[in-house]
Amino acid sequence: MAVQRQCQSRHAARPRQLRRQTVKVLVTEYLRIDLAGERWECRRCDHDIGDARRSYKEGLLVYDREPADIHKPLLDTGKYAFTFTPDPRWCRILEYYCPSCGTMVETEYTVPGHPPVHDIEFDLDALKAQWAQRRPVTERTPAKDLPRPEGHHHHHHHHRHGHPED
Amino acid sequence: MNVMPGLATLSVGERKLLQDFVDEHQLFYGPDPAIMRNHKLEPRTAAEDRALDTQGDPHLLNQVRGRVVSALAESFRMVEQMGAAPGAKWGDLVTAIFTASGDLSEISPAGIVTFAGVCQYPIKFVNKYWTHDPSVGVRHGDGFIHNDSRYGGIHNTDQSMMMPVFHDGELVCWVSSTIHEGENGAIEPGGMPAKAESRFDEGLKMSPFRIVEDFQVKRDILTFLQNSVRDPKLQYEDLKVKLHACMRLMDRVRAVIAEFGKDALIAYLRRNLEDTEAEVHRRIAELPDGVVRFNTWIDSTLREPALLKVACAARVKGDRMTIDLRGSSPQLSNRSVNAVLGSTKVCFLTGVLQNIWPDLPHNLGVLAAFDFETDRNSLIDANNDAPCAMSLLPMFRTITVATVAFPKFIYSLPDDAKARATVVLAGQYNQPATFVYGGLTQHMEVTGNFCADINGNGQGARENRDGEHSVSPLFGFMCDTGEYELAEEELPMVRLIAQHLARDRVGWGKYRGGLGYEQMVTARGTSMWGFMTGQSGSRFCSAPGLFGGYSCPAYPIAKVKDVNVFDWFNEHGNAALFPYDIVQLMNERPIGQARYVTADAGMTFEMVEEGEIYMICQGAGGGYGDILERDPEAVMQDLREDLISHDSAREIYRVVYDPRTLIVDATATAAARDEERAARKRRGKPFAEFTAGWVTDGPAPDLPYYGSWGDPGTIVAGWDKSRRTMEAGAIEPIFMPDPRELRIAELEARLAAQG
Numbered sequence: 001m002a003v004q005r006q007c008q009s010r011h012a013a014r015p016r017q018l019r020r021q022t023v024k025v026l027v028t029e030y031l032r033i034d035l036a037g038e039r040w041e042c043r044r045c046d047h048d049i050g051d052a053r054r055s056y057k058e059g060l061l062v063y064d065r066e067p068a069d070i071h072k073p074l075l076d077t078g079k080y081a082f083t084f085t086p087d088p089r090w091c092r093i094l095e096y097y098c099p100s101c102g103t104m105v106e107t108e109y110t111v112p113g114h115p116p117v118h119d120i121e122f123d124l125d126a127l128k129a130q131w132a133q134r135r136p137v138t139e140r141t142p143a144k145d146l147p148r149p150e151g152h153h154h155h156h157h158h159h160r161h162g163h164p165e166d
Numbered sequence: 167m168n169v170m171p172g173l174a175t176l177s178v179g180e181r182k183l184l185q186d187f188v189d190e191h192q193l194f195y196g197p198d199p200a201i202m203r204n205h206k207l208e209p210r211t212a213a214e215d216r217a218l219d220t221q222g223d224p225h226l227l228n229q230v231r232g233r234v235v236s237a238l239a240e241s242f243r244m245v246e247q248m249g250a251a252p253g254a255k256w257g258d259l260v261t262a263i264f265t266a267s268g269d270l271s272e273i274s275p276a277g278i279v280t281f282a283g284v285c286q287y288p289i290k291f292v293n294k295y296w297t298h299d300p301s302v303g304v305r306h307g308d309g310f311i312h313n314d315s316r317y318g319g320i321h322n323t324d325q326s327m328m329m330p331v332f333h334d335g336e337l338v339c340w341v342s343s344t345i346h347e348g349e350n351g352a353i354e355p356g357g358m359p360a361k362a363e364s365r366f367d368e369g370l371k372m373s374p375f376r377i378v379e380d381f382q383v384k385r386d387i388l389t390f391l392q393n394s395v396r397d398p399k400l401q402y403e404d405l406k407v408k409l410h411a412c413m414r415l416m417d418r419v420r421a422v423i424a425e426f427g428k429d430a431l432i433a434y435l436r437r438n439l440e441d442t443e444a445e446v447h448r449r450i451a452e453l454p455d456g457v458v459r460f461n462t463w464i465d466s467t468l469r470e471p472a473l474l475k476v477a478c479a480a481r482v483k484g485d486r487m488t489i490d491l492r493g494s495s496p497q498l499s500n501r502s503v504n505a506v507l508g509s510t511k512v513c514f515l516t517g518v519l520q521n522i523w524p525d526l527p528h529n530l531g532v533l534a535a536f537d538f539e540t541d542r543n544s545l546i547d548a549n550n551d552a553p554c555a556m557s558l559l560p561m562f563r564t565i566t567v568a569t570v571a572f573p574k575f576i577y578s579l580p581d582d583a584k585a586r587a588t589v590v591l592a593g594q595y596n597q598p599a600t601f602v603y604g605g606l607t608q609h610m611e612v613t614g615n616f617c618a619d620i621n622g623n624g625q626g627a628r629e630n631r632d633g634e635h636s637v638s639p640l641f642g643f644m645c646d647t648g649e650y651e652l653a654e655e656e657l658p659m660v661r662l663i664a665q666h667l668a669r670d671r672v673g674w675g676k677y678r679g680g681l682g683y684e685q686m687v688t689a690r691g692t693s694m695w696g697f698m699t700g701q702s703g704s705r706f707c708s709a710p711g712l713f714g715g716y717s718c719p720a721y722p723i724a725k726v727k728d729v730n731v732f733d734w735f736n737e738h739g740n741a742a743l744f745p746y747d748i749v750q751l752m753n754e755r756p757i758g759q760a761r762y763v764t765a766d767a768g769m770t771f772e773m774v775e776e777g778e779i780y781m782i783c784q785g786a787g788g789g790y791g792d793i794l795e796r797d798p799e800a801v802m803q804d805l806r807e808d809l810i811s812h813d814s815a816r817e818i819y820r821v822v823y824d825p826r827t828l829i830v831d832a833t834a835t836a837a838a839r840d841e842e843r844a845a846r847k848r849r850g851k852p853f854a855e856f857t858a859g860w861v862t863d864g865p866a867p868d869l870p871y872y873g874s875w876g877d878p879g880t881i882v883a884g885w886d887k888s889r890r891t892m893e894a895g896a897i898e899p900i901f902m903p904d905p906r907e908l909r910i911a912e913l914e915a916r917l918a919a920q921g
């Protein structure tokens with residue numbers, strides 16, 4: 001069954017040009033780009049985050065997280081300087097939240113005062129041209145299985161592992 | 167050739183005369199930048215052209231490939247079974263085959279990519295300089311040895327044996343065998359001297375030379391090598407092991423030639439490279455054009471705390487991808503944490519092959535498809551004067567760079583894209599977290615090496631499930647952890663705990679990273695023993711999360727000093743009181759009179775008295791996704807498996823449950839998580855407002871900071887009055903002040919202040 005699905009997707013006729021429907025490119029677990037409108041969107045709540053030619057971070061909320069909140073001191077701070085917690089004068093966690101649904105879209109570990117990194121900067125025109133030749137993907141399917149030893153490729157189903165967390 | 171004054175005034179004939187003279191009288195055959203800076207495939211030779219013209223049947227070439235891969239697997243097992251080095255016992259080795267020109271074409275299936283990747287450089291050196299040198303030459307039955315990373319290598323603890331394979335007098339290919347040997351006569355025992363302040367502190371410096379003639383080890387040269395290290399037995403035994411693995415591999419290759427013909431072998435070796443490179447370009451073409459940027463900081467030079475930036479901008483345009491590492495920290499000329507460019511690139515290759523495209527053949531064709539941009543004299547492109555003994559620190563970050571950059575390019579791709587070869591996953595823990603040791607064994611023999619603890623790096627979380635615990639070193643997925651009992655038979659070390667997963671040290675996320683394990687070790691029955699560690703990440707987290715997941719925590723070293731725990735055990739009832747857990751031992755301090763210390767996990771070699779306890783943790787992999795999306799039942803399972811505390815379940819994951827039955831209150835959990843999402847919206851600031859108050863012109867004055875800040879074109883180095891600013895394209899190497907001198911000056915100032 002899975003093999004059939006794989007074959008279908010490989011051999012299905014591809015659209016010759018961009019369809020009328022809006023193509024939205026899934027960029028991360030929480031972000032997508034609406035190609036027609038050139039907008040970043042939240043994948044959890046569909047919130048319009050901002051101009052896809054600029055950093056998606058510009059449309060999010062940012063919080064300078066105290067590292068000890070997340071990486072809690074496990075050793076007695078009264079006794080020890082090193083406790084499994086990062087040094088807050090050296091390391092901060094910038095948390096980026098969707099302003100609409102509050103999902104944590106990204107974390108950035110950085111040095112206090114360092115400019116936030118513009119981490120994803122795609123060429124929108126090239127992206128449009130690329131997706132004009134592709135079928136739209138509305139949901140990312142679970143990932144491919146890891147490569148299997150020779151002779152076992154077709155015995156394993158493509159997506160589901162039967163793992164409780166899948 | 168050097169540019170000489172007055173050169174322009176010479177006639178063509180005079181210039182040729184001068185050039186010939188210079189070529190014939192080269193003072194020193196140092197590392198050749200033309201070899202060391204080039205990671206592209208060598209041009210096709212006439213023999214390769216001929217072979218490819220006549221051997222076009224892919225089925226035949228695949229048959230040849232199968233035979234060669236099988237031979238590589240066999241020679242790998244030989245080394246693993248016979249090798250004396252601890253590294254050999256747990257798989258820190260490789261055997262490989264190269265084209266006649268020296269391009270890496272295939273490695274043993276379970277072998278270390280980085281070792282084979284850097285081994286092509288010394289082969290190319292031998293080809294270029296020794297083949298036609300009347301005092302050397304390259305002949306059937308020769309074996310060349312090498313370990314200096316400036317001629318190709320990761321660090322000087324790895325030794326390679328390389329042998330040419332001839333057929334009817336024609337060089338057809340090269341084969342090699344490499345082991346992380348450990349001891350190499352450096353300033354600190356064990357082969358990875360964090361204390362090295364110059365390349366002359368790094369021990370053996372073998373440029374590529376012949377040590378085997380007519381398949382026989384030259385005993386005079388071997389004696390010189392044995393005389394230069396602390397463990398002459400190891401040097402001898404593993405030299406023979408590597409030689410015989412190469413000889414077996416050569417036998418198999420010659421059998422392939424006998425059966426299929428020389429041209430079939432040559433065509434396979436070359437086509438393997440060209441096809442692989444073409445496939446990588448096809449995959450890059452599937453990615454979006456654009457840039458993905460990522461910064462990471464190493465927080466120690468292993469001699470002093472310092473923030474050393476590794477900056478990366480991965481750029482895709484069409485079927486080309488450039489890894490731009492400009493803006494990274496300057497090289498530190500008297501510290502061991504530098505890497506030469508050849509090593510840096512090959513570590514990136516490892517990152518790609520292990521985490522992104524594991525289905526590709528592991529060869530130079532993959533690397534050749536990428537372009538690199540670096541600043542000369544930087545931490546990841548150091549000059550030949552800089553010590554590189556602990557190059558692992560910056561190099562491992564280039565593996566991390568791959569695991570952060572590629573998912574952001576790949577996540578969007580359709581199911582049938584070839585570039586989606588495996589799951590998207592967060593960064594694996596990226597520190598060489600192990601004890602390097604040295605001293606006298608209980609058999610009164612001098613030794614120095616390192617433990618297989620390094621193989622317990624937690625895997626990063628995946629997009630559809632948690633990372634594996636303590637799965638492998640991040641540079642070798644096939645490595646095992648070895649037999650501790652075997653080590654304890656030989657070494658005066660006792661593990662009080664081993665491979666006990668470190669609770670609550672987690673890369674949190676929707677899926678969590680795999681955990682690392684705790685190690686608690688002491689010495690017994692020796693008159694001289696010591697440890698060092700080469701871990702960074704005690705102040706700044708080293709393994710990043712992905713798509714909203716958190717990094718691993720920060721890991722210190724912990725010690726219990728000035729006590730003999732074996733004496734304490736002998737006192738009635740104490741054995742039952744000992745907490746086999748770092749956190750409990752350090753917080754409860756059950757052994758009276760002892761001195762309890764935590765410190766930066768980068769520790770230079772330190773003598774240990776019997777019964778003193780040293781503790782480190784393997785780290786966790788980074789988390790994936792928003793913590794509030796973690797399945798509450800998965801959180802309960804983490805509690806059942808004692809991976810996390812109740813505090814973490816409640817305060818990190820916001821799960822409401824009965825702590826006795828671990829039954830989740832789904833409604834209350836949803837409400838708690840909604841409340842946390844609302845709290846995020848209250849405390850988060852709009853980006854522009856946030857950056858206006860956050861961004862500074864440079865690092866805080868007292869931060870020992872090295873690397874670019876906002877603009878990758880400007881490099882900051884140092885702190886306070888000693889801080890300098892340089893152009894990224896014109897970096898001057900940095901010399902760090904002696905930490906002891908700084909300490910003396912500080913104490914003198916305090917004395918002076920007190921009158």
